Amino acid sequence: MELKMINEQGQDASSITASDSLFGREFNEALVHQVVTAYMANARSGNRAQKDREMVKHSTKKPWRQKGTGRARSGMTSSPIWRGGGRAFPNSPDENFSQKVNRKMYRAGLASIFSKLVSEGRLSVVDSLIIDAPKTKLLAAKLKGMGFSDRVMIVTDNLDDNLWMSSRNLPNVLIVEPRHIDPVSMVRYGRVLMTSAAVKMVEEMLA
Structure with a gap:
């Protein structure tokens, strides 16, 4: 052409x-x-990283007692359902995006x-x-x-x-x-x- x-x-x-x-x-x-x-x-680059509940800096003390408060039971504030808690399935820095x-x-x-x-x-x-x-x-x-x-x-x-x-x-x-x-x-x-x-x-x- x-x-x-x-x-x-x-x-x-x-x-x-x-x-x-x-x-x-x-x-x-x-x-x-x-x-x-x-x-x-x-x-x-795949360099993003998030913290799981083991890596976040939170106290391991139980927020309130198990029964009698009327609130849902909770073990520690590093739980993924808490604000500032660890991610359930965090992104790791070695994640591979290549195709x-x-x-x-x-x-x-x-x-x-x-x-x-x-x-x-x-x-x-x-x-x-x-x-x-x-x-x-x-x-x-x-x-x-x-x-x-x-x-x-x-x-x-x-x-x-x-x-x-x-x-x-x-x-x-x-x-x-x-x-x-x-x-x-x-x-x-x-x-x-x-x-x-x-x-x-x-x-x-x-x-």
Whole structure:
């Protein structure tokens, strides 16, 4: 298939030949949901911890006598039914949230997201993206001239210091190399801008 390329003014310049299996396949919503959910789950550190009734600091004295008060019997205030008591089934810091996703499924999920971006016109290709100096206003002006006003993810084959430092103060801009693309960022950002060389690198990576 053919992907349209734009110039620095945001106008259609030419086209580039791309893989149909990567940019022209049918969108699989269930697969994309599974891949995105697994990616976010695998990023969890699992460091939350709660105390059980043995770990909380409470007196072991019986609050009141067993009978004769008219209240429910109680043994100690560390019981899970008491305010400030221990949890019945506490979360442990070694809890594992990871989900397994096969490599073939992961690549198919990324290809499905790329195809969705192309079909909705949210994927743009540029010949190259070069910034002369590490200045935020230069990159902001270049993106504005191309017609990017919303959140944009830039995939470039050569992430030099000027381009990287120019994007750090732009909260709606994310610049990555093809090896660092992830499904969450591709879904989260409204538009994706790729260099022509990055397209070829992604095709080799997801072939």
